[in-house]
Amino acid sequence: MSFPLLTATAALPAVGAVATAAVPAAWRTAAKWLALLVSLATLALAVTVLVRFDPDGARYQLTESHAWIKDFGVRYELGVDGIAVALIALTALLIPFIVLAGWNDADPLETGSSRWRPTQGFFALILAVEAMVVISFEATDVFLFYIFFEAMLIPMYFLIGGFGDRAHAQGEEAASRQRSYAAVKFLLYNLVGGLIMLAAVIGLYVVAGNFSLQEIAQARASGSLHMATSTERWLFLGFFFAFAVKAPLWPLHTWLPNAMQESTAPVAVLITAVVDKVGTFAMLRFCLQLFPQASKWATPVILVLALISIVYGALLAVGQRDIKRLVAYASISHFGFIIMGIFAMTSQGQSGATLYMVNHGISTAALMLVAGFLISRRGSRLIADYGGVQKVAPVLAGTFLIGGLATLSLPGLAPFVSEFLVLVGTFTRHPVIGIIATFGIVLAALYTLVLYQRTMTGPVKPEVSAMPDLRARELVVVAPLIVLLIFLGVYPKPVTDIVNPAVKQTMSDVHKKDPKPEVEAAK
Amino acid sequence: MNPVNYLYLAALLFTIGATGVLIRRNAIVVFMCIELMLNACNLAFVAFSRMHGNLDGQIIAFFTMVVAAAEVVVGLAIIVSLFRTRHSASVDDASLMKL
Amino acid sequence: MENLIALLIAAPLLGAAVLLVGGRRLDAVGHWIGTLLSFVSFVIGVVLFADLLGKGAEHRTLTQHLFSWVPVAGFQADVTFRLDQLSMTFVLLITGVGSLIHLYSVGYMEHDERRRRFFGYLNLFLAAMLLLVLADNYLLLYVGWEGVGLASYLLIGFWQHKPSAATAAKKAFLVNRVGDMGLSIAIMLMFTTFGSFAFGPVLSHAGDASEGRLTAIGLMLLLATCGKSAQVPLQSWLGDAMEGPTPVSALIHAATMVTAGVYLIVRSGAVFNAAPDAQLAVTVVGAVTLLFGAIVGCAKDDIKKALAGSTMSQIGYMVLAAGLGPIGYVFAIMHLVTHGFFKAGLFLGAGSVMHGMNDEVDMRKYGGLRRYMPVTFVTFGLGYLAIIGFPGLSGFFSKDKIIEAAFAKGGTDGWILGGVALLGAAITAFYMTRVMLMTFFGEERWKNQPTRSPEAPSAEPAAEHQGEHAEPHPHESPKVMTIPMIVLAVGSVLGGGFFSIGDRFLHWLEPVTGYSEGHSPVGAWTVTGATMVCLIIGVGIAWAQYGRKPVPAVAPRGSLLTRAARRDLLQDDFNHVVLVRGGEHLTRSLVYVDHTLVDGVVNGTAAGFGGLSSRLRRVQNGFARSYAVSMFGGAALLVAATLLMRAV
């Protein structure tokens, strides 16, 4: 058989994680470089996947399939469709930047006990998360997916609780208390979601007898596997609940602000930009494919919830005093858009949603990382502690502004395309919801510009007067992201070309067709 | 005489023993109550054995006695050592571990 | 030839990129790079114009397809440019006026150490504005639409260290976003209606769609127009936008960007023609705004704000005209162009005055400046005559036509609109005369008193480098500033005549916008006469008030209307109370809800289990006998349950 590319893509960071963790305490820098190299190598592999993937080819490509746990009907089945490829590429792309941005975040404060090796741990955990995220994008076996969907909580949990933000007003004691609160909240919240999903997974097995996504989907399509309506709905809810927690959907979102607020900026990016995407991705891949009828049944409620997330998240973002919390709530609003796009059940909506996942990853990374640089300079997360930064650190301010503009999805930057697609996609089926959602773009402008005005403009605050501008390492982190934002804003075709066929498939899974326009004017 | 009555007696004895376990403080007495319960069981076995007309029940009674004897050995050892440590054989005094 | 179109945009875009990414090493030459590239764009524009003139009227539409932008199933957005007479007109206006203002800014921003960035932003604006007028579909237009919004945001807030500037910039962007919402909804509606949002399909099939949808689309486009062109009710940002450097006010908030709304309506003419209700709404908005702006303009003592008010009302004229349909489109555009000339000229003049007056903006501290800055006086004067519609000057022709068209709409609407337009003309004459008199005539109120009175803070802290509190020494501005003013003055004198004699402009635009001769209840000359009368009345009153008596250096309390007008007719107060305060309360309460309710449920559950646990563990009281009890009870239950199971 051919070289197991997908396995390699997931395994490389895993091995890297072990290796990094094994680096002796003294050689901290070595560990950092090792992690960076591994993440870059993974990126290379991901690019190979991207290249090898043929958008017009079979639905799942580069597939691998091995027997694993016969008794549970579980196989080690990997395969990627366009959506997965895009997200794997995103993950592999972001991790190097995250590593680079977190370069000094995990240096031990006191050079005390030699056996405690925070730095190695930090980067090892990041790589571990990458590995698990990647494989859960690749898994076409429900059980396999579930395992990593759950397992990735553990490294994330240690990242949040173990390596909190050093910028704390109330001192280290309070800091560590809030940190572990955030970490525990994150873990329990997602664990509960996951366990409820476990019940559904078991139920699925009882009904279907195996876990192979393709087999079940085909069986459903061909009618050979019949599910009672109520069963299908219960199972759908079980799955959806877990995904809704992971990709925070109102009202299951409250763990995200705490987690992002307490963790270091790179980890915060890891949460929203990478890990949470698994949730939305899973909705698209599992909910819609396995339970098409139930998905359609639940659509109205989910759309409303998504709508609430959009407006609610944005409004709360306006009300925040803490930069990171603000970004967190902004993300909640954006996830609302993504979920709305998925359940709009139109090509535009779902392509838009997928594109949105990618773009949101990049834009949040840009904004959050710059915010992290800012916070690390001043040692405070409170917006009120800043002012006039633009005068002392223009480049920092500029990049921050671009990140912000991306967040408010300014045309010409990547997020605009996806957001508009989602809106159009929703509007064609549910005009009212689409229109209300459009208010989100005004609110987005509000919170972004308020944030920028309060931190960057106005008279220079004495505390920030000595603030240095972005350093070389930081520029290396931000610049490529910004370039990417602009490029994908002007020319998103490469991504859409990969995504569209997969979306077409999904649309046919749920037996939906795009609504016809009133006047057939297009050529 | 109807052997069923023996069963009633056995049940009665068993209940008495159980009640004793619940209400008496002194470990020794509690233990004796347990022995009483075992004996009630024996009575039941023998009675049933008689009713069924096979001897299994009676034999089981012998086994029970042996087991009870062994239990006494172990039990007294433990209780005595407890008594020597605390100078009281009250079950309620031994309540360091709770909640 | 059409391949040049992209270059129109590319040149300033390149400039923006170079200047913004280039960094400090370009500080020395940055402004010249910017100016050069905008001139390059202008030259290209001229070349294309010549090319178009060479073609027959019906072949004057060039399109350039660059690449497919967002292809998703039925949703096909391409990056395609369309250059026809309408966009050509705008290209020339934008690049022409733009280049002049670049030139002007070289002098004006001389003392600002962030001049390079300023030019970067200006170039960015040019690029976005050109994209707006050259786009071949509404989505691409939307990109330019928000692009100019961004540029205006950056330029209004150019002096970011001033909270007022930063706030004004934010306000401008937000209000515009509300408008943009309209545009995006309009695009969605088009997509659901026509399955496309490219000009071609939409405009050619507009007739086939149901009127309801078309009306909806029209109203949404109108909303967009209100945002971008500062029409009531979304006009409030324009006044504050004067926080930006004066060249910005001239280019963006007078000549070009704010007129984008008019372009949008005229461009979507086909849609509006089929949706009379939407058209009526447009005319109403225009009429209201032209009065609103005029009234505000009368009350302002800040010269820029006064001009801003006038801009508002002039755009009101254009929107009104655009709302009239085919009989008005051409004149809307014509007025737009002439207005571009004279209003830009006026702003540049005002800038020149401030330049000479230590950036004082309060007209009550001016007076008698004509002796000190003659060039400015002359050019400003010509612009003034043009805007009030002095016979023969450009404003006269364009505005006159609009008023005619308004009457020509016929019916009561026609009378009302026409009357409003006439009234507007009178008020215009009044407030412009007021500005003229307060600035250039009367005694020199700036003598022996420092500028910068606290109650009228200056907009232009570029002056920080010069002595603020010294008594100003008015002086004429350098050549680099005066030349653009002169050019614009010439334009504002001759433009109108040139366009109107033989209806040149009409024939040029007609193929795109269409034209129908409205039959007005009153003859053309009657209208002209009426306009003249209004003109004289307005000027007369102004002369009576500000020419004959001396102007008090501190503004009198004034009538209720005056005071309201000073505060933009309380529009901001309304916004503040309803939107800002309300919004704050909403968000605050939501934050509370999120913390106590949504999150409370979560933490509550955890706490609940904790409490339950600590209650339950008390059962484990350490007494062997109670354990025995529980076992006994358990056994009893077990037995009972088993028996019960059999019983039922």
Added chain:
Amino acid sequence: MSAAAVHSLWTTAADPISKIDAPKIEYGQLSPTLIVVGAALVGVLIEAFLPRKARYYAQVFVSVVALCAAFAAVVGLAADGYGTTKAHIAAMGAIAVDGPSLFLQGTILLAGLVGLFTFAERRLDPAAHGNRVDSFAAQAASVPGSDSEKAAVKAGFTTTEVFPLLLFAIAGMLVFPSANDLLTLFVALEVFSLPLYLLCALARRKRLMSQEAAVKYFLLGAFASAFTLFGIALLYGYAGSVSYARIAQVVDGTVTNVDPALANTMGNDALLLLGSALIVMGLLFKVGAVPFHMWTPDVYQGAPTPVTGFMAAATKVAAFGALLRLLYVVLPGMRWDWRPVMWAVAIITMLGGAIVAITQTDIKRLLAYSSIAHAGFILAGVIATSKDGVSSVLFYLAGYSFVTIGAFAVVTLVRDAGGEATHLSKWAGLGRRSPLVAAVFAVFLLAFAGIPLTSGFAGKFAVFKAAAAGGAAPLVVIGVISSAIAAFFYIRVIVLMFFSEPRPEGPTVAVPSPLTMVAIAAGVAVTLVLGVAPQYFLDLASQAGVFVR
């Protein structure tokens, strides 16, 4: 030797001698048990005749050899197919040699072996007067704090009796799940209980608690077994026999040759229900199911930690084995009576254990409550009443026992002046001090919590899967919820170890001898192997999933 056998002797006594035929005992198939018992007796002799110094090594040697041999025997039997094709009832109907019993015996023996290692550990406690000491009292008879105790410690006495006791207990446990008549069941129950009572009393440190634990365990245990015995009596009255097969027949009503004289008792359902309920209650007590669980926390806390570990693991295995056999072989006929009851028990056990554990402050008590919760999960599998149910329970038990022993072994490492530092507050920041130990313990906790890629998850999945397939979906949902609650306190410990600052006067982590290391390593290895690649063991379990009747 079974009752039936004896019975035949009696009845034939009157007849001519020639007719006596010796009972037929398949020694080969009973070899595992016999080996262990023999070794235990040897251990007793060692205590009697060997000099003190030599005893420890002799005992450890003998025990290890015996357990390994016994395990080899089990494997041999399984290889011979006694687990599957040749499964049958040996020793005149007293012992069943079939898949479940062999699987469970194997598990018990391995658990016993690992437990033995922790028993034999002598490096953790600081050497007293130059001689190494293990975690058992120098001289159980001497009063705590008395001179005699000091003297004993000074003399370097050690209670090497623990090894024979352990072996006896193991022997009893080996018989328990394979007992095929009620008498054998009862005898085996006592045989493995009594040594455990004693072992509980033998802690070197905190002897008062240790003795208290012993007393509680003993009294309650005896109380419970009295109930069991009464239940046996009633079943005997019901069926006229104590052999599983016979009772099952009577329950199914497929019994032949009923003597009309006994019609009034024979087949009297009241007796059946009462009897079975009481027997089941006795087993639930051993399993530690609510409401018969209350001894668990106290005993787990008071007993010497190695004993706790062994007890927690092996007792559960044996008891669940017996419970399975009882419910699947004897009472399948009255499934519809006991299933709802077991439902209720399972539910309150899962929830009760999980909820009460939340607020525990002592690591050993915490693990005790977690073991209660796990008993609930296993019960869910028992209720499935299907072949899958059996094999899933077997698998779960195998995984669980190793995790438990490993976890308690880790507990023995964390010590301060007063011996083991079991109060949670002392564990704060352990992860900073000794990351490796903390990490290992974290692995065990995650396995308890049932995080994927650990044996805990595989087991839980298997059990829930079986339950759901058996039509107990609501049970699965409740199980899932209570695992969520349980996760909370496992995570609390992890937070404590890794995210909170270490105390200055915090405990130290003793460096153990290879013995404990092996125990812990085995725990980790099994946890991960069963988590990542469980297929082989699942196959094993599912082959062993059939009871012989």
